[in-house]
Amino acid sequence: MERPAWAPRSIDISVPSVSRIYDYYLGGSHNFEVDREAARRAMEFMPGLPRIMQANRAFMRRAVRFAVAEGVTQFLDIGSGIPTHGNVHEVAQAAAPGARVMYVDHDPVAVAHSEAVLAGNDDADVVAADLRKPREILSSPQVRQLIDLNRPVALLLVAILHFVEDTDDPYGAVAELREALAPGSLLILTHASYEGIPLPPERAEGAVDVYKDIRNPLIMRSRNEIERFFEGYDMVEPGLVPMPRWRPDTAPEDDDPYAYSGFAGVGRTA
Numbered sequence: 001m002e003r004p005a006w007a008p009r010s011i012d013i014s015v016p017s018v019s020r021i022y023d024y025y026l027g028g029s030h031n032f033e034v035d036r037e038a039a040r041r042a043m044e045f046m047p048g049l050p051r052i053m054q055a056n057r058a059f060m061r062r063a064v065r066f067a068v069a070e071g072v073t074q075f076l077d078i079g080s081g082i083p084t085h086g087n088v089h090e091v092a093q094a095a096a097p098g099a100r101v102m103y104v105d106h107d108p109v110a111v112a113h114s115e116a117v118l119a120g121n122d123d124a125d126v127v128a129a130d131l132r133k134p135r136e137i138l139s140s141p142q143v144r145q146l147i148d149l150n151r152p153v154a155l156l157l158v159a160i161l162h163f164v165e166d167t168d169d170p171y172g173a174v175a176e177l178r179e180a181l182a183p184g185s186l187l188i189l190t191h192a193s194y195e196g197i198p199l200p201p202e203r204a205e206g207a208v209d210v211y212k213d214i215r216n217p218l219i220m221r222s223r224n225e226i227e228r229f230f231e232g233y234d235m236v237e238p239g240l241v242p243m244p245r246w247r248p249d250t251a252p253e254d255d256d257p258y259a260y261s262g263f264a265g266v267g268r269t270a
Contacts, residue, residue: 006030008112016214018163019081019107025053028084030113038214045206046199048258053159055243055259056190057084060158061091062247063188063266066236067154068095072186074153076143078104078131078177079160083117088156089124098123102146104137106130131160132168134176152184161229162192162219162262174229178269187233187267191226192218196242198257226263233267240265 007013016038020031024039027050031039043049064075073096077088080103092099103114103126114126127142137143147153155177164170178187197204204220211218227240238245242260 006113006116007032008108011108016216017107017109018211018214018216019105019110022053022159023082023084025050026057026084028082030082030109038210042207042210045203045210046197046258048198048256048261049207051256051258052192052261055255056159056262056264057086059190059243059246059264060088060156060188061086062249063156063186063264064088064091064154065095066247066266067186067188068092068099070186072152072154072184073099074147074151075099075101075156076104076137076147076153077101077156077158078137079157079163080105080110080114080126081107081159082110082113087117089118089121093121093123100124100146102127102143104129104131104143131157131164131170131173134173134180138177138180149180150182152182152186154186154188155181156188157229158188158190159192161189161226162221163216165217165219171228171231175232178232181269183269185269186236187230187269189226189229189266190243190262190264191229192220192262193222193226194220195223195263197261223263226265230265230267233269236266236268 013032016035020035021039024031089101101124111128118124125142125146127140129137161170194201208218240263243264244255244259246264
């Protein structure tokens with residue numbers, strides 16, 4: 001297998017990666033055949049997966065613009081993945097020049113790409129770190145240099161928590177991050193769920209099994225379980241809803257039913 005110039009030497013390109021599979025669903029070019037194969041296997045069970053990812057990105061962009069409109073111009077995006085067109089820094093800095101964006105990911109490909117994309121952008125940076133170790137994120141020199149934790153921050157946990165198993169205490173990690181944020185900070189979150197998927201659960205389970213096979217289990221949580229991540233936050237209207245229903249730019253009635261899989265919400269610290 002040919003190693004493209006953009007792939008860091010340290011990564012095993014024979015093993016699929018969640019962030020490269022996501023890149024493939026979004027029509028990106030930073031993925032390998034092994035990622036495309038896993039994505040196609042999952043799509044045999046859930047053909048609407050790319051549509052779910054697009055709805056996810058569209059929500060993220062609306063939520064970033066909402067944050068800027070609320071006067072929040074610092075963004076901490078954990079599990080940021082491979083930067084594709086319309087990423088957080090592009091949306092935030094278009095709406096508020098000088099907005100600061102810190103990307104965090106533990107996938108070396110995502111980090112390498114982010115470094116390439118952000119070269120020359122003094123208000124955005126990336127750090128290799130893991131959501132399951134919040135202290136390492138918060139104390140990293142890059143985060144401390146770019147983000148002022150004494151001022152409100154928008155914390156993005158978009159399509160990441162469903163890759164954290166209960167044994168790794170995702171609720172504890174989210175609470176620890178919340179404790180570090182100034183009043184008026186925002187939590188911007190999306191999460192996969194069987195609720196809303198226009199398929200019988202046993203069919204959707206086939207797609208979930210593909211992720212299990214590549215050792216990145218996809219943890220489907222209920223709406224109530226997802227709502228628990230917002231403990232200590234006041235929900236912003238309209239609350240925790242399917243992604244297209246969160247402050248849509250246009251009427252979402254005609255949207256693909258797959259776009260309504262999973263939940264999205266924004267919370268504010270008091």
